[in-house]
Amino acid sequence: MPAWHRVSALGRIIFLDGLRRHALVGLxxxxxxxxxxGFLFMDFFGRDIGRASSxxxxxxIWAGGLMFLxxxxxxxxxxxxxxxxxxxxxxxxxxxxxxxxxVFTGLLALLIGLQLLLGTxxxxxxxxxxxxxxxxxxxxxSLAHYLLTWAGLAVMQTAxxxxxxxxxxxxxxGFPVLLLSVAYYGICAGLPVVRDSVDAHSAAGYLLQxxxxxxxxxxxxxxxxxxxxxxSVTHGMQVWMNFGLVLLYxxxxxxxxxRIYARRDLQ
Amino acid sequence: MRWYRWLLLPVMAAxxxxxxxxxxxxxxxxxxxxxxxxxxxxxxxxxYMHQLxxxxxxxxxxxxxxxxxxxxxxxxxxxxxxxxxxVMSKLHPKLIDTYFLCESSLSWLSPDNARFVNSILxxxxxxxxxxxxxxxFEGFNHWRYLNDxxxxxxxxxxxxxxxxxxxxxxxxxTILAAENxxxxxxxxxxxxxxxxxxxxxxxxxxxADITEFRKAMHVLQAIHQYQKVHGHKPAHLSELVPHFLTxxxxxxxxxxxxxxxxxxxxxRSREKQQxxxxxx
Amino acid sequence: xxxxxxxxKTYARQLGQPAHVALKGVDFEMQPGxxxxxxxxxxxxxxxxxxLLLDFIRPDRGTIRxxxxxxxxxxxxxxxxxxxxxANFPQNVSCMEMVRFxxxxxxxxxxxxxxxxxxxxxxxxxxxxxxRLLRGFSKGMQQRxxxxxxxxxxxxxxxxxxxxxxxxxxxxxxxxxxxxELRQAGKSVLFCSHLLDDIERIAEKVLVxxxxxxxxxxxxxxxxxxxNEPLETAFMRLIRGDM
Numbered sequence: 075m076p077a078w079h080r081v082s083a084l085g086r087i088i089f090l091d092g093l094r095r096h097a098l099v100g101l102x103x104x105x106x107x108x109x110x111x112g113f114l115f116m117d118f119f120g121r122d123i124g125r126a127s128s129x130x131x132x133x134x135i136w137a138g139g140l141m142f143l144x145x146x147x148x149x150x151x152x153x154x155x156x157x158x159x160x161x162x163x164x165x166x167x168x169x170x171x172x173x174x175x176x177v178f179t180g181l182l183a184l185l186i187g188l189q190l191l192l193g194t195x196x197x198x199x200x201x202x203x204x205x206x207x208x209x210x211x212x213x214x215x216s217l218a219h220y221l222l223t224w225a226g227l228a229v230m231q232t233a234x235x236x237x238x239x240x241x242x243x244x245x246x247x248g249f250p251v252l253l254l255s256v257a258y259y260g261i262c263a264g265l266p267v268v269r270d271s272v273d274a275h276s277a278a279g280y281l282l283q284x285x286x287x288x289x290x291x292x293x294x295x296x297x298x299x300x301x302x303x304x305x306s307v308t309h310g311m312q313v314w315m316n317f318g319l320v321l322l323y324x325x326x327x328x329x330x331x332x333r334i335y336a337r338r339d340l341q
Numbered sequence: 342m343r344w345y346r347w348l349l350l351p352v353m354a355a356x357x358x359x360x361x362x363x364x365x366x367x368x369x370x371x372x373x374x375x376x377x378x379x380x381x382x383x384x385x386x387x388x389y390m391h392q393l394x395x396x397x398x399x400x401x402x403x404x405x406x407x408x409x410x411x412x413x414x415x416x417x418x419x420x421x422x423x424x425x426x427x428v429m430s431k432l433h434p435k436l437i438d439t440y441f442l443c444e445s446s447l448s449w450l451s452p453d454n455a456r457f458v459n460s461i462l463x464x465x466x467x468x469x470x471x472x473x474x475x476x477x478f479e480g481f482n483h484w485r486y487l488n489d490x491x492x493x494x495x496x497x498x499x500x501x502x503x504x505x506x507x508x509x510x511x512x513x514x515t516i517l518a519a520e521n522x523x524x525x526x527x528x529x530x531x532x533x534x535x536x537x538x539x540x541x542x543x544x545x546x547x548x549a550d551i552t553e554f555r556k557a558m559h560v561l562q563a564i565h566q567y568q569k570v571h572g573h574k575p576a577h578l579s580e581l582v583p584h585f586l587t588x589x590x591x592x593x594x595x596x597x598x599x600x601x602x603x604x605x606x607x608x609r610s611r612e613k614q615q616x617x618x619x620x621x
Numbered sequence: 622x623x624x625x626x627x628x629x630k631t632y633a634r635q636l637g638q639p640a641h642v643a644l645k646g647v648d649f650e651m652q653p654g655x656x657x658x659x660x661x662x663x664x665x666x667x668x669x670x671x672x673l674l675l676d677f678i679r680p681d682r683g684t685i686r687x688x689x690x691x692x693x694x695x696x697x698x699x700x701x702x703x704x705x706x707x708a709n710f711p712q713n714v715s716c717m718e719m720v721r722f723x724x725x726x727x728x729x730x731x732x733x734x735x736x737x738x739x740x741x742x743x744x745x746x747x748x749x750x751x752x753r754l755l756r757g758f759s760k761g762m763q764q765r766x767x768x769x770x771x772x773x774x775x776x777x778x779x780x781x782x783x784x785x786x787x788x789x790x791x792x793x794x795x796x797x798x799x800x801x802e803l804r805q806a807g808k809s810v811l812f813c814s815h816l817l818d819d820i821e822r823i824a825e826k827v828l829v830x831x832x833x834x835x836x837x838x839x840x841x842x843x844x845x846x847x848x849n850e851p852l853e854t855a856f857m858r859l860i861r862g863d864m
Contacts (some may be wrong), residue, residue: 083725087714094713094754158709162770165675165703166726169695196607287360294363319363322356329349340677 080168081176083317085184087163088150088180098146098184105138105192112199116207124302127203131196132223132298138192139185140259147181147238148255149248160340171332178239178328187232193224200301212302219300222313226295229320233290234259236327243335262289290323395433398425399442406446416449423447423457430461435469446479448486455486466499473506484517494518498530508534508543512550519554519607524561527607528554539601549594556590557598557607564605574603622778622809623651623674628683630669630833643669647832651811653777656804658824658841659813662860665830667813668826671782674811675703687778703772706762706782710755716742716766717751720773727774734773741769742819744799760787762778768796772803779803779810785819797822817852831860 092098115130116123154160154177164173197220204212234255241254269282294316402425405418426443429436440462448458459482465475474483480496483489497514500506515527531554535547560578563585568574575581578589578600592607593597599606628647634640644666651657659667672678673685676692677710690697710719717738724734742748745765750758758766764787771779784800800810800823814820820827820841827844829837836859837844846857 079728080726083722087711087718087722091711091713091719157706158707159711161675161677161703161705162709162767164677165705165771166723167695167697167698168726172695283364286364287357288760312363315359315363315366319356319359322352322359325352326356326789327348329352333349339679340672 076173077169080166080172081179084163084168084173085179085183088177089183090179092146092150092184095146098142101138101145102139102188102191105134105141105188106195108134108137109192109195112196112204116203122211123203123207124200124215126198127212128215128220128301129298132227132301135192135196135224136190136227136231139227140187140227140234142185142188143231143234143238144252144255146285147185147235148242148251150177150181150247151239151250152248152251153240155246155340164340170336170338174239174243174332174335175328178235178331181235182232185235185336186228189224189228193220209270214302216301216303219297219303220230223297223301225317226297229317229324230295231233233292233320233324233327236324236331240327240331240334243331243338262292265289265295268290290320295320352433382427391432392436395429395436395439398429398432399436401425402429403442403445406442419447419450419454426458426461430464434464437469437472438466440475440478445481448478448482452486455482458482471503471505473500473503473510476500476503477506477510480514480517487497490517491521491523494521494523501530501534508538508540512546515550515554516609519557520609521617522606524554524557524605524607528558550596553592553594553596554594554607557596557605559590560586560598561605565596576602622653622655622688624684624686625649625670625673625813626684626686628673628685629681630666630673630678631681642833644673644680646829647833647835649828649835649838653809653811654804654807655826656800656810656812656824658820658827659811659830660815660817660820660827660856661830661836664832666833667830668782670830671703671780671811671813674780675701699774700777702774702776702779704767704771704779704781706758706786707815708767708787708813710754710763710766715754715755716747716758716762718770719755719766720751720769723770723773729774737773737775738769742770745769761789761792764788765792768799776808778809778811781810783814784812785814785816792815793819817856821852829856829859835858836862 096233109131112127112130112134116127151160151174154163160173164170168176197217200215200220204215237258238251238255239260241251245254265282265286269279269286272278272282274283297313396534400468402422405422408587409418426439426447429439430443433439443458443461448455459479462475462479462482465472466479469475475495476499480493480500482493483496484493494514494517497510497517501511501514515530515534518524518530521529528551531547531551535544535551538544538547563581564574566585567581578598582588590598593611597610599608625647628644630642632641632643647666647670659670661667669678672688673680674692675698676695679693685692687697688700714722720738720742721733721734724737729737738751739748742751745768747765747769748763750762755763755766764784768784771781779800781800784796785862788796797819802810804810804823810823814824824841826840827837829844830833841852842848843853844859846858
């Protein structure tokens with residue numbers, strides 16, 4: 075479809091612009107350093123080192139992605155508007171929807187690139203830790219589950235990115251987008267806890283269930299407990315349905331983001 | 342990009358359908374119970390917090406006691422210090438330093454403080470039953486500050502029961518018992534200690550003490566016989582002679598018989614002990 | 622080619638500020654091949670007209686047609702080249718990358734982009750700096766880079782907002798000559814400028830706006846009361862008459 079090469083052209087510009095920002099380079103280096111510090115971190119544990127190390131590494135990957143989203147992604151569209159770069163871009167035969175998709179694609183490429191880099195370094199760190207210890211302390215490391223966990227993490231952060239695009243289209247300014255995005259993340263993290271404490275068959279329970287459609291339960295894509303297990307990778311349909319659900323969610327949110335931005339005046 | 346407008350509706354419909362399916366799946370499954378760390382590890386982990394708290398309080402109390410000026414009146418800090426020991430012993434009853442510091446800093450202040458220290462020591466005795474010094478401290482407090490040699494003797498015997506106490510503790514227990522009129526109890530302990538003792542010098546000492554205790558037992562038996570005949574105990578020991586005793590026994594090895602009606606006490610004279618030491 | 626029919630635009634009220642009426646029933650037309658100068662004092666509505674043409678904002682009432690289609694149709698911007706008043710680019714992108722982006726959005730092939738980039742960057746004196754990041758460009762260089770982006774896809778209509786802004790006298794002469802070349806090549810040019818000398822040199826027709834109203838549209842000689850009247854005098858007379 076001809077529209078996608080316009081989207082990819084803008085995505086490439088966004089990707090290159092982000093790649094050359096010193097702040098993002100610093101974020102990557104900091105995250106890599108934190109991952110490598112996993113070698114020191116494991117010394118604090120007398121046992122269950124495999125689980126502790128993999129938890130630590132995935133926490134670093136998650137934190138790196140969140141920092142990218144909340145300190146860079148929330149501001150991209152507002153920067154374009156404030157610096158009037160958006161006039162240069164939208165003077166091209168690019169619709170508003172293609173603009174939003176182009177920005178989303180560029181930021182997604184940056185995010186996935188960051189996750190790939192950190193994921194690869196993380197797995198290498200786990201391998202080195204595993205081989206430097208007696209088997210008793212780190213018995214299993216499953217590449218398949220590692221990849222599954224990494225994919226879950228990447229999909230969750232892609233959903234966050236789509237929501238950031240939606241908020242960027244709804245409000246002006248990077249700071250309000252940041253506040254809304256952090257609030258959204260907080261609700262997604264807290265809603266499952268609230269649901270567990272409420273009777274699922276009560277009115278409140280049903281309401282919370284409906285809210286989960288708007289604020290997805292990200293913990294359903296968190297598989298890091300299985301990275302050091304020796305369970306079989308073949309899971310029931312539930313895992314893949316959760317992935318499919320969040321991917322559909324990303325499509326819907328991005329679609330709404332495009333539609334909302336198409337109606338806005340650029341002032 | 343107008344085509345995407347038409348795609349949005351079916352995508353939303355697919356999302357709703359899949360959401361319902363996913364939710365029903367999550368409702369049916371048993372929630373996952375994540376594995377827990379072994380109990381031993383958690384006991385160690387959590388107990389470290391209590392131990393840490395007790396140790397921090399100990400350091401605080403010790404620094405205060407070491408740093409206060411000599412003119413500081415104990416009444417000004419004793420209640421607060423007592424609270425510290427109370428909390429320390431509850432947080433971590435096995436911390437032995439708590440009891441040493443408590444005994445050395447509070448017991449001598451007043452009989453009430455001595456009673457408080459004893460209540461703290463009771464916790465230590467329960468937590469560390471093999472530690473002889475704790476019942477020893479409590480016995481000492483009863484004897485020295487609370488003027489209760491009978492209870493003191495019972496605690497000293499408990500110290501001996503730990504099988505870790507030095508031998509002189511048992512001897513001291515018998516003396517305290519005898520001083521309080523429990524001559525029979527003291528004799529029984531001495532005989533038990535003689536049975537177990539292998540050191541010849543100590544055996545000789547125990548035998549000598551047993552001889553004195555037996556003399557006192559004779560007098561005690563004479564007092565009981567007097568009471569059977571006359572219906573009351575004698576006012577003086579001399580009333581036992583000649584009908585109940587041939588003569589009053591001559592005590593040696595520093596022992597003296599004192600009669601404080603109705604109680605017959607066998608006391609060990611400290612002056613005579615000191616003289617004996619100097620002579621040897 | 623370009624038509625405004627009874628276009629009204631009011632900017633919504635801001636906190637503590639009244640609503641601002643930018644255009645009040647503006648009507649004008651531009652034919653293919655024409656060079657139309659848009660002039661007026663500050664706040665006349667010139668930039669509003671340009672933003673409406675490029676679909677940055679939407680009119681409250683009225684109709685706008687470019688090549689017979691509404692501005693909301695992205696495809697018409699294949700045929701439009703826009704030069705903003707202040708050139709703004711993503712900071713960490715090079716001139717060549719921006720040109721490539723501009724070409725790709727217009728469905729140009731790699732070879733076409735390379736040929737056009739060579740032509741226009743050389744013509745605008747930017748070829749040696751093509752791989753340098755745009756944040757390192759001077760204001761004049763950024764203006765010329767912006768010009769290159771507007772021309773890379775060979776548009777039929779050029780919309781230039783203050784094309785001489787930031788240029789030194791030599792640069793201005795160069796741009797004036799370039800615009801004349803584009804006119805001779807059959808391009809239509811709509812440009813606004815505060816420099817009436819440039820308007821006089823380049824434009825065939827002018828559209829005079831003041832406070833959202835069209836005061837005059839037509840050839841420059843018709844604006845003058847007499848043949849030798851300076852354009853500035855004629856302009857001031859028109860504005861004062863409206864006030």
